[in-house]
Amino acid sequence: MQRISYEELILSGLALLLAGVAPNVFPAAQAGVAPMPTLGLWLLLPSVALLGLVTGVAAWRGQRRLVNRLLAGAAAGFIATFGLEAVRATSFHVFEGMPGDLPRLMGVLLTDRFMLGPSRLSDTLGWTYHFWNGAAFGIIFAVLLGRRSILWALAFAELIGIGFLLSPAVKSLGIGFMGLDMPKMPTTVLLAHLAYGLILGVLCRRWIRDTSWLLGLPGQVTRRNGESLASSTT
Amino acid sequence: MVAATDSLLPTWRALQQVSFLEFTCKDSSLPLVSLLVDTRERSAPRIACTILKRAGSVARRDSCRILALTRIERQTNMFTDLLRKALVAGGLLGVMSFTAYAQTTRSPSRGGPATLGVVVKTKGTVDQTVSGLKKMVADNGMMVMGEIHQGKVLEMTGLRVNSETIFVGNPNIGKQLFSAEPGVGLVVPIRINIYEDEHGQTYVRYIPPSRQLRGFGNAKVDEIAKMLDGKLQNMTAMLPK
Numbered sequence: 001m002q003r004i005s006y007e008e009l010i011l012s013g014l015a016l017l018l019a020g021v022a023p024n025v026f027p028a029a030q031a032g033v034a035p036m037p038t039l040g041l042w043l044l045l046p047s048v049a050l051l052g053l054v055t056g057v058a059a060w061r062g063q064r065r066l067v068n069r070l071l072a073g074a075a076a077g078f079i080a081t082f083g084l085e086a087v088r089a090t091s092f093h094v095f096e097g098m099p100g101d102l103p104r105l106m107g108v109l110l111t112d113r114f115m116l117g118p119s120r121l122s123d124t125l126g127w128t129y130h131f132w133n134g135a136a137f138g139i140i141f142a143v144l145l146g147r148r149s150i151l152w153a154l155a156f157a158e159l160i161g162i163g164f165l166l167s168p169a170v171k172s173l174g175i176g177f178m179g180l181d182m183p184k185m186p187t188t189v190l191l192a193h194l195a196y197g198l199i200l201g202v203l204c205r206r207w208i209r210d211t212s213w214l215l216g217l218p219g220q221v222t223r224r225n226g227e228s229l230a231s232s233t234t
Numbered sequence: 235m236v237a238a239t240d241s242l243l244p245t246w247r248a249l250q251q252v253s254f255l256e257f258t259c260k261d262s263s264l265p266l267v268s269l270l271v272d273t274r275e276r277s278a279p280r281i282a283c284t285i286l287k288r289a290g291s292v293a294r295r296d297s298c299r300i301l302a303l304t305r306i307e308r309q310t311n312m313f314t315d316l317l318r319k320a321l322v323a324g325g326l327l328g329v330m331s332f333t334a335y336a337q338t339t340r341s342p343s344r345g346g347p348a349t350l351g352v353v354v355k356t357k358g359t360v361d362q363t364v365s366g367l368k369k370m371v372a373d374n375g376m377m378v379m380g381e382i383h384q385g386k387v388l389e390m391t392g393l394r395v396n397s398e399t400i401f402v403g404n405p406n407i408g409k410q411l412f413s414a415e416p417g418v419g420l421v422v423p424i425r426i427n428i429y430e431d432e433h434g435q436t437y438v439r440y441i442p443p444s445r446q447l448r449g450f451g452n453a454k455v456d457e458i459a460k461m462l463d464g465k466l467q468n469m470t471a472m473l474p475k
Contacts, residue, residue: 117386
């Protein structure tokens with residue numbers, strides 16, 4: 001197992017921070033922090049660009065483990081969102097289990113055209129944002145937990161689901177605390193995130209090469225890859 | 235008393251079709267106790283015994299004997315049942331009629347209650363009517379200040395309706411109105427709804443500004459409101475019927 005360097009630790013921290021921006025944009029807008037187009041322009045887009053930059057820097061600095069995790073996490077999260085969508089879309093279109101079409105809603109909010117309803121552009125942006133959120137959560141899982149077991153991925157995904165249910169985004173939909181006034185909704189959210197977690201866990205285990213995980217590594221920090229901090233100071 | 239209950243059970247089962255039974259129980263030391271029990275209640279025998287106990291009957295099998303198990307006139311029960319069923323059916327019918335009436339009055343096909351604004355039937359689709367109306371708005375010295383595509387917004391919830399609302403006004407008229415009464419923002423710009431009913435018929439609907447602005451009790455506002463009424467009437471009159 002390769003030890004972690006300060007460089008990798010800092011880049012990982014930056015990646016986590018930047019990946020955490022996108023999923024918080026929608027709840028923050030619903031909480032009244034700022035309008036969604038403003039948050040999208042000044043937070044979301046820069047965070048995506050900077051995350052790309054961090055990945056580039058990591059590749060340039062030879063941080064293969066981190067690059068592998070970033071790319072594998074993003075890809076796994078993106079694909080896992082299709083699993084989530086299979087449940088969510090079925091529930092929405094067949095069982096009326098959701099109060100609205102969330103990706104389209106996020107699209108009209110992002111483009112500031114709620115009153116005019118969805119357009120091709122708003123739909124494209126809404127879906128892109130939705131899938132980017134999936135990829136961002138995939139990055140967070142991959143960087144933090146690497147290729148931990150599928151159970152970890154399921155727990156991680158359910159935490160996201162519960163977090164969403166507790167967020168101002170659900171509160172603003174007017175369906176009660178955690179959507180409990182519309183029981184189909186929390187059920188859908190939890191099932192959809194279960195599907196997301198399952199796919200994310202399977203793909204991360206397949207694509208992430210290193211078996212270590214970030215939270216288990218701080219005790220083994222080195223100045224450079226493989227060079228122990230303790231040994232260099234003595 | 236428990237033994238009495240047990241001994242009664244077969245009797246109850248055998249007389250399931252009887253609605254009510256009257257028990258008469260005699261304790262040697264107590265006066266006659268009579269009670270009426272609904273046999274459809276599964277716990278009826280136990281209830282009967284409990285009531286007897288409360289009435290002071292001593293819990294000795296010999297001392298508490300059922301002297302009569304009288305069947306109450308079935309016709310009376312049938313009559314009560316019939317009456318109850320008729321009442322329930324009547325109630326349901328009433329609720330259904332009211333709902334149907336409420337739906338009819340809300341239905342776009344009838345144009346809604348006559349009191350709720352002016353309704354104009356037009357030819358063409360909602361989109362065509364909106365385009366036509368926008369032109370009429372410009373021709374009448376007004377402008378479209380905003381619009382809501384309710385149909386598209388509601389599409390995100392899975393509901394399919396064809397409805398669009400435009401807000402029309404005029405900076406000059408707005409200036410006059412707001413100068414006279416700062417609270418007119420509640421009413422202006424004027425809201426015009428264009429919608430399609432379930433038969434595909436398109437309607438234009440608005441509440442005349444004079445009716446909405448009347449409440450401010452301001453003569454100047456009333457005067458402008460009447461002028462706005464005229465403009466709206468002109469606009470809708472020019473739409474293809």
